Amino acid sequence: xxxxxxxxxxxxxxxxENLTVYCNSSSVFSSLQWYRQEPGEGPVLLVTVVTGGxxxxxxRLTFQFGDARKDSSLHITAAQPGDTGLYLxxxxxxxxxxxxxxxxxxxxxxx
Amino acid sequence: xTAVSQTPKYLVTQMGNDKSIKCEQNLGHDTMxxxxxxxxxxxxxxxxxxxxxxxxxxxxxxxxxxKSPDKAHLNLHxxxxxxxxxxxxxxxxxxxxxxxxxxxxxGQGTRxxxx
Numbered sequence: 001x002x003x004x005x006x007x008x009x010x011x012x013x014x015x016x017e018n019l020t021v022y023c024n025s026s027s028v029f030s031s032l033q034w035y036r037q038e039p040g041e042g043p044v045l046l047v048t049v050v051t052g053g054x055x056x057x058x059x060r061l062t063f064q065f066g067d068a069r070k071d072s073s074l075h076i077t078a079a080q081p082g083d084t085g086l087y088l089x090x091x092x093x094x095x096x097x098x099x100x101x102x103x104x105x106x107x108x109x110x111x
Numbered sequence: 112x113t114a115v116s117q118t119p120k121y122l123v124t125q126m127g128n129d130k131s132i133k134c135e136q137n138l139g140h141d142t143m144x145x146x147x148x149x150x151x152x153x154x155x156x157x158x159x160x161x162x163x164x165x166x167x168x169x170x171x172x173x174x175x176x177x178k179s180p181d182k183a184h185l186n187l188h189x190x191x192x193x194x195x196x197x198x199x200x201x202x203x204x205x206x207x208x209x210x211x212x213x214x215x216x217x218g219q220g221t222r223x224x225x226x
Binding site for chain 2: 030031033035037040041042043044045048050086088090091092097098099100101103104106
């Protein structure tokens with residue numbers, strides 16, 4: 001099974017701080033995705049990274065795919081309370097069909 | 112318009128009962144999934160259907176039986192419910208397989224509580 005390890009598991013910071021969330025695996029992925037899940041809702045896709053070394057920016061969020069395509073990171077600059085949520089990384093599963101998800105990073109940003 | 116809709120949103124039932132969760136997507140996607148999210152927020156694939164055909168059946172007890180009457184619907188029937196089945200169940204859909212980079216669209220989830 002292609003396991004995705006996320007760290008940290010929990011993160012509580014104040015508005016305006018920067019943070020980085022990591023997603024690591026011993027497996028190579030053709031692509032990795034990041035989702036955000038808010039309480040009572042389903043996950044929503046933030047970004048898909050497909051090329052080793054790729055960097056994608058989404059406003060204050062910066063996503064990076066490792067050169068070897070085994071890991072990824074999500075960096076948030078000047079976090080805001082609206083960034084609060086569960087951040088999930090996901091990659092192609094062993095079956096080649098559905099996504100395997102990491103265990104998530106629960107982020108709380110307080111004013 | 113809701114893209115992926117599940118009903119019911121909450122389900123409380125006694126051990127041993129049989130229950131169903133319904134899912135419909137209006138995105139025209141050809142692939143649908145059921146995921147289970149446990150109390151620690153871990154999201155695990157249960158089933159995947161492509162064009163109404165079962166593609167993935169992870170190690171799920173055979174008390175769980177998915178049914179796809181057409182490409183827009185994927186229902187989940189659970190027999191003889193157990194306490195350990197309590198979780199949030201998410202339906203999702205995609206065009207093509209998500210493992211190949213396609214975006215998964217999730218429903219709002221069904222919180223199942225077995226008492």
